[in-house]
Amino acid sequence: MRGSIPAATIARLPLYLRGLAELEPGQPTCSSDQLASSAGVNSAQVRKDLSYLDPPGVRGVGYNAAALRDLLRRELGLTRRYCVVIAGAGNLGRALTVYPGFEESGFDVVALVDSDQGKAGTTINSVVVKAIDELESIVAKESVDIGVIATPAGAAQEVADRFVGAGVRSILNFAPAVLKRPEGVEVRRVDLAGELQILAYHLSQAR
Amino acid sequence: MRGSIPAATIARLPLYLRGLAELEPGQPTCSSDQLASSAGVNSAQVRKDLSYLDPPGVRGVGYNAAALRDLLRRELGLTRRYCVVIAGAGNLGRALTVYPGFEESGFDVVALVDSDQGKAGTTINSVVVKAIDELESIVAKESVDIGVIATPAGAAQEVADRFVGAGVRSILNFAPAVLKRPEGVEVRRVDLAGELQILAYHLSQAR
DNA sequence: TAGATTGTTAATCGATTAACAATC
DNA sequence: TAGATTGTTAATCGATTAACAATC
Numbered sequence: 001m002r003g004s005i006p007a008a009t010i011a012r013l014p015l016y017l018r019g020l021a022e023l024e025p026g027q028p029t030c031s032s033d034q035l036a037s038s039a040g041v042n043s044a045q046v047r048k049d050l051s052y053l054d055p056p057g058v059r060g061v062g063y064n065a066a067a068l069r070d071l072l073r074r075e076l077g078l079t080r081r082y083c084v085v086i087a088g089a090g091n092l093g094r095a096l097t098v099y100p101g102f103e104e105s106g107f108d109v110v111a112l113v114d115s116d117q118g119k120a121g122t123t124i125n126s127v128v129v130k131a132i133d134e135l136e137s138i139v140a141k142e143s144v145d146i147g148v149i150a151t152p153a154g155a156a157q158e159v160a161d162r163f164v165g166a167g168v169r170s171i172l173n174f175a176p177a178v179l180k181r182p183e184g185v186e187v188r189r190v191d192l193a194g195e196l197q198i199l200a201y202h203l204s205q206a207r
Numbered sequence: 208m209r210g211s212i213p214a215a216t217i218a219r220l221p222l223y224l225r226g227l228a229e230l231e232p233g234q235p236t237c238s239s240d241q242l243a244s245s246a247g248v249n250s251a252q253v254r255k256d257l258s259y260l261d262p263p264g265v266r267g268v269g270y271n272a273a274a275l276r277d278l279l280r281r282e283l284g285l286t287r288r289y290c291v292v293i294a295g296a297g298n299l300g301r302a303l304t305v306y307p308g309f310e311e312s313g314f315d316v317v318a319l320v321d322s323d324q325g326k327a328g329t330t331i332n333s334v335v336v337k338a339i340d341e342l343e344s345i346v347a348k349e350s351v352d353i354g355v356i357a358t359p360a361g362a363a364q365e366v367a368d369r370f371v372g373a374g375v376r377s378i379l380n381f382a383p384a385v386l387k388r389p390e391g392v393e394v395r396r397v398d399l400a401g402e403l404q405i406l407a408y409h410l411s412q413a414r
Numbered sequence: 415t416a417g418a419t420t421g422t423t424a425a426t427c428g429a430t431t432a433a434c435a436a437t438c
Numbered sequence: 439t440a441g442a443t444t445g446t447t448a449a450t451c452g453a454t455t456a457a458c459a460a461t462c
Contacts, residue, residue, distance in 0.1 A: 077411025204284025
């Protein structure tokens with residue numbers, strides 16, 4: 001089956017990919033049950049999700065692990081690497097710059113930009129901090145695919161506008177702000193304090 | 208109306224709270240339309256969400272802003288502060304330790320624990336790094352409410368088990384791993400590389 | 415053949431939203 | 439009264455999952 005893939009399915013594909021990576025090295029096939037338990041979802045969910053992708057599954061046998069990994073990587077667009085710029089050289093921005101999971105997954109942080117001129121020129125793990133003025137030229141020169149916003153909330157919209165103006169069409173936003181953006185620009189939000197607030201809700205309900 | 212509140216509604220309450228905080232200081236009331244635009248959702252969604260909480264709304268007028276803020280804070284359990292321990296004193300763990308949004312929202316990071324004995328005793332913004340052996344005693348002594356896992360994936364399950372064993376019932380997991388846990392323990396996952404992979408999908412579809 | 419497991423259907427469940435009566 | 443806006447219903451939409459035929 002092909003056609004448009006539900007957003008919830010797309011969001012689970014990285015989990016399946018990780019599940020496959022955790023398989024015993026020599027294991028040639030893998031069942032929906034195995035993938036389900038490593039992703040923490042129902043096995044019918046796994047089969048349904050994969051069914052959108054013409055999966056290399058064989059009834060009675062399972063999915064060909066290597067072929068499924070390749071399929072997931074292709075589907076997620078991970079057959080090439082992506083260029084990332086991070087805005088905001090505070091503690092979070094610097095931690096994200098050196099986060100090993102990004103490079104492992106195919107994302108290269110090529111610059112960290114900050115409005116504080118004093119930080120310009122310093123380097124974090126060989127990534128150079130640049131003045132925010134250079135955002136547009138960096139995006140153009142390095143063909144930046146993804147902008148990460150790790151600034152305070154007050155600066156987030158302006159930085160987003162500049163990323164978008166420079167041609168960036170994907171943004172990962174860590175600032176506690178909801179960004180306005182034109183059609184065709186994809187934004188994902190990670191709300192760190194919000195996550196703790198949701199946990200607080202459950203704690204306060206727990207008794 | 209009262210009764211059980213949908214999970215999706217709970218996850219939006221922090222957004223509404225933030226929307227209220229951004230209001231003009233003197234503004235006494237606030238419409239579902241205003242809240243909707245600051246949260247990036249439909250206004251019917253806002254009214255529906257709030258309707259689970261007996262909101263201070265008046266037809267033709269709007270919601271009493273101060274009363275709604277208090278209601279949301281009460282509902283989320285934010286009338287008290289919460290004690291947080293972070294496991295993993297790598298770059299991410301240290302950045303989270305000093306993340307200002309946590310303290311602002313009522314979450315106090317009381318310790319950072321790490322398996323590297325060499326890090327023990329150092330401090331990050333007055334938060335002391337402790338050996339991981341001390342996890343249980345810290346949880347007990349400080350009545351820790353929430354454990355944050357910022358370790359590599361390989362250590363995440365063990366750390367989670369130790370948090371749970373020590374009595375922690377809420378976990379925020381940044382490690383790329385799906386944690387097994389007993390009933391009654393709430394886990395939220397933030398998948399940093401996964402977020403970029405989802406953005407990569409949209410980029411690869413965009414043309 | 416017996417056992418395993420996929421692929422798919424259909425039922426169910428839950429979440430979103432348009433619409434509008436209620437009412438300030 | 440006219441205008442504004444909530445609260446709620448009902449329609450719709452989308453996501454999950456049990457169940458099972460297909461088939462290795």
